[in-house]
Amino acid sequence: MEATQISRSALDVEWQRLQVIATNLANMNTTRTGNGGTYAAQRLVSGPVGDFAAEMRVAGDPDAPPERGVMVYQITQTNSGTRQVFNPNHPHANEDGFVSYPNISQSDEMSMMIKTQRAYQANLVALQAAQRMFSSALQVGRQG
Structure with missing residues (x-):
């Protein structure tokens, strides 16, 4: 289920990024x-949930709960x-x-909005693909 958790966290981050962009556009005048x-324009800073060292510790211990996905670190003013x-x-x-x-540049904000929408769509496609794979695995398990 890690693939769905990663995609869901990314969907949440990109949704929050869209909200920040919309706030900037709403306040440009x-x-x-x-x-x-x-008003000062804002930017959302995001990144991985865990750091590389934590990922290596998890890789060495199969019982350790992995920290997967992305998260919002902060919303900063530009x-x-x-x-x-x-x-x-x-x-x-x-x-x-x-x-x-x-x-605030409307064209810059709109460009960022398009990039964010595409990232959101890509994560939605990845989530749907993971769900189809899990569903196919269940079907194979039922037939066997």
Whole structure:
């Protein structure tokens, strides 16, 4: 069942990554957050559940429960800064008439969304393939 656990963990991580990207896109024209600052784009940092040394220990001990899959390490703010737009009539304009918006590139976010969707789809296909293999193995076992 390791294959399904790995794919399920990856599906969860990619779903969370899509949520972070959607939040960035939703806030790209936000001038103020709840605490008064400018919104900063976020990135999801993910990686393997276990480290290489732990995997080697598990490989040497068949009774040890393996740590498989991926997980979210953290969601960090980027240092992309702000973009200044001249709009002296805006209520958040500074004394020079400029409004600060988060420096979020819609095209970069959309590209990342497409990559994330493809990773999600690939893991879904892998999960379905593993389930078909387990089902076929059960069918062979019933016939024997």
